[in-house]
Amino acid sequence: MTPPASGPGLGATTALETAAAVRAGERSARQVVEEALAAVTARDGELNAFLSIGADRARAQAEAVDAAVAAGDDPGPLAGVPVALKDNLCTRGWDTTCGSRILEGWRPPYDATVVVRLRDAGAVALGKTNMDEFAMGSSTENSAFGPTRNPRHGGKVPGGSSGGSAAAVAAGFTPLGLGSDTGGSIRQPAALCGVVGMKPTYGRVSRYGLVAFASSLDQIGPFAATVEDAAVLFDVLAGHDPLDSTSLPTPAEPVLARLHEGVAGVRVGLCRDLVDGCAPDVVARVREAADALAAAGALVEEISVPEFGFGLSAYYLIAPAEASSNLARYDGVRYGLRVEGEDAAAMNAATRTAGFGPEVKRRIMLGTYALSAGYYDAYYAQAQRVRTLVMQAFARAYESVDILLGATAPTTAFDIGAKVDDPMAMYVNDVCTIPSNLSGHPAVSVPFGAGDDGLPVGVQVLAPALDEALLFRVARVVEAHAPALAERAARS
């Protein structure tokens, strides 16, 4: 078995190092792309991180970067850096499946804003990554195109729903990846694969061109092997976009400039409700991270936010309700799959029945039920009141602390197949990540050593809305004190 060519703590080439070398003319972007393509060819048959590779496009993009360098033009802060894009991000003329049969073969007529921003920054989109169908899942097993395997252990899931992007970064295929996070779909796979994964404040990154799952919760965010690389990518992504009506008009404060300011005097709340119920080895790592922050000068106290305990139930009513509305557009008329029927209604139903997998159907039905007459108040409106409760609880917590600390996921990566037949067991994976989606706050998962099984553990750092600068600062200190991920994690 070939060990990963890179990954946190393995002396890999970071995105920043690659961009610096390309900008200085020491490496060509074309060569960087060829090496990335070779790494994918060598190992992705086993992992299935990518659903499609855009080799020709990537080579052309890299050559444009090299031409800019040769001409003395600024090729951008991510010059020549390969990036893995989750396959729910629209790429003009390039298949965008959302991991679903219903969009198989669809080629969007436009690029997502984040795709344009990456290109403008000199980054090279290498491929589109596997995901749970329409981002519904926590293991990437709900993909219509087969599961992704965890690069740290081939018998384990990579987490999800952005499991392909997390695996691509963990395997060293690309130093950077993009995912989307509706209930933890960036942070949880980052934790399970041992990489950094960050969800920005709601509205901070444009969602124009992100295929919608649950519009009041979805955010696009970065994967990287290091906190610094994630910060660079965040700075490229963040900012106002007139094409997204929920995009925040306030300018984004660059986080990279303040990344190394440390945590002296920062008040950190170790949140019991984000560690209770987690596996003992996960709890131990979170407590070690808290100790490391205290040793670095942070003021650490334990706090309790019991309202977080209601988040899971509220989320699994709100997100399906919004999904049932958003996914009504897949009707076999304008794009994607069509299965013929004798009239339009029969065609709609035949198309949706053939095109959606079981988890998507489950959520559509759950959401339709929660919104239906007689149940709306009991389920949907009540869940929205819980959302208010969680937002108020966050506000109260942030009166006494600046940052919250907890686990990202309750356990390390689990076996492929272990939870596919038990939706509730799968949903519980999101218990620690959901509160930040309900409140729209930023949060990041930072790799912090391993569990008893040798698999990665992620520590989650949470910040108030728009305080990404502080979030990354704290994450950087956590990372600096993280135990190395032992190479004993058996690779099958």
Next chain:
Amino acid sequence: MSDADPGRAPLGRDDVVHVAHLARLELSDEEVELFTAQLRTVLDHAADVAALDLSHLEPSSHPIALQNVMRADEPRPSLERDEVLGAAPAVEDHRFRVPRIGGEAP
């Protein structure tokens, strides 16, 4: 929360069949059985939320206060028509073609 009556019948087969029809999904008998059991499990878990007295709180639909966003009414390029229609399963005379709509004369 009169609607959250704890004595209300749990989700049953008929509910699943009804909801599937509303969502334009066709289910086999086996799928109706499976989804009834699975959805009931999720709703049972949500009973903790349904039982809370939160009548003093306003529902939140979004994490930020949404407001109308206006822009200047200036012409600008739209998506390429042929590219958009090129993605459609069936097209006729620059329009999306669909089968007969129920009740319409053929």
